[in-house]
Amino acid sequence: MTGRRHTHSSLVGPAPQRCWYPVAAAADVGRSLQRIEALGQDIVLFRTLDGAVAALEDCCAHRPYPLSLGRLSADAVVCGLCGFEYGSTGHCLGVPTQDRIPAGASVRSFIVREQHGTVWLWFGERANQRPSALPKLGWLDATGWNTVSGARTVAANYLLLHESFADVTKIAVLAPDIAPYVLRTTPPPLDVVVTETTVSLERRYPPTQLPAWQAEALGVDDTALFVHEQQGHFRSPAVWVDHWDVVAADEAPSRLRFSHFVTPVDERTTRLGWWISRDFATDTNITSRRLIDMFTPYYNSLGAALERSQLLLDRRDRHEVNVSADVAALRVREIVRAMLSEEGLDRSAP
Numbered sequence: 019m020t021g022r023r024h025t026h027s028s029l030v031g032p033a034p035q036r037c038w039y040p041v042a043a044a045a046d047v048g049r050s051l052q053r054i055e056a057l058g059q060d061i062v063l064f065r066t067l068d069g070a071v072a073a074l075e076d077c078c079a080h081r082p083y084p085l086s087l088g089r090l091s092a093d094a095v096v097c098g099l100c101g102f103e104y105g106s107t108g109h110c111l112g113v114p115t116q117d118r119i120p121a122g123a124s125v126r127s128f129i130v131r132e133q134h135g136t137v138w139l140w141f142g143e144r145a146n147q148r149p150s151a152l153p154k155l156g157w158l159d160a161t162g163w164n165t166v167s168g169a170r171t172v173a174a175n176y177l178l179l180h181e182s183f184a185d186v187t188k189i190a191v192l193a194p195d196i197a198p199y200v201l202r203t204t205p206p207p208l209d210v211v212v213t214e215t216t217v218s219l220e221r222r223y224p225p226t227q228l229p230a231w232q233a234e235a236l237g238v239d240d241t242a243l244f245v246h247e248q249q250g251h252f253r254s255p256a257v258w259v260d261h262w263d264v265v266a267a268d269e270a271p272s273r274l275r276f277s278h279f280v281t282p283v284d285e286r287t288t289r290l291g292w293w294i295s296r297d298f299a300t301d302t303n304i305t306s307r308r309l310i311d312m313f314t315p316y317y318n319s320l321g322a323a324l325e326r327s328q329l330l331l332d333r334r335d336r337h338e339v340n341v342s343a344d345v346a347a348l349r350v351r352e353i354v355r356a357m358l359s360e361e362g363l364d365r366s367a368p
């Protein structure tokens with residue numbers, strides 16, 4: 019489809035560094051040292067006295083010892099082995115045994131933002147780089163929306179997750195119990211729009227009945243017919259968003275947003291955070307509970323399936339076959355490959 023033959027192993031590789039990645043819930047980061055792993059790096063998070071989040075490489079410059087095992091003293095991290103102190107920018111501020119601070123006594127610090135209740139780190143180098151804009155997902159904070167969420171660690175490469183998000187028709191096969199009726203029909207043609215860094219896909223399904231939970235939440239008869247409008251958006255290697263709107267004649271759409279936060283821990287492990295937002299039945303816990311009860315097992319099944327794929331990828335390689343439903347996934351690969359190439363990390367480059 020793309021003029022380039024792919025093998026299964028082209029799915030496994032590093033993640034681009036010049037990108038914002040979600041690493042922790044903002045509420046979980048406070049006045050203590052919190053160790054995390056992301057993009058193969060050990061990182062320690064904490065809040066300074068003014069409430070800002072700081073993120074440092076979790077390894078002392080003196081000896082290989084985790085700073086997260088030390089303690090906070092005001093805005094400084096004190097190494098727990100022999101007491102070097104580091105400020106929130108990673109520069110060494112003091113050494114217990116001498117007045118002079120040794121040359122090179124600093125650890126890497128990361129650019130941090132807080133958005134949508136989440137701490138995001140920029141993994142690109144600080145020098146000569148302006149971080150790109152953080153993906154905006156307004157429905158996660160806006161009034162008039164209700165959001166439920168969950169998280170799972172998946173023992174698979176982050177691109178396997180994006181590939182699965184890029185084709186919602188898989189849901190009818192993987193999870194027929196929760197797939198809406200419309201996904202059991204032959205999908206209409208897909209419109210795919212590609213920019214330098216994003217992929218968007220769109221489909222409009224003819225009027226079809228709603229699943230029982232949604233008909234109940236909307237207070238309509240489950241034989242009523244609704245147009246279904248589906249969009250998928252690869253916003254970055256860290257974020258995939260699905261829109262799922264249902265529209266009855268002459269009415270405003272009832273909107274669902276599925277936000278997927280994708281954090282590569284290493285090349286074979288990914289942290290997935292999923293957020294399901296709706297702008298209908300926002301004041302009922304029954305709908306929230308239904309969504310959690312449906313989608314927690316779904317994301318667990320998806321994770322388990324991708325882990326099986328990763329196991330096979332690790333054992334064998336072969337040329338793959340692609341179909342029209344794979345077009346968005348292949349575009350995502352091309353964007354990621356271009357990002358990696360720009361950073362000198364594309365292993366498939368000749």
Ligand code: FES
Binds near residue numbers: 078082097100101
């Ligand atoms: S290992 Fe951290 S100060 Fe020595």
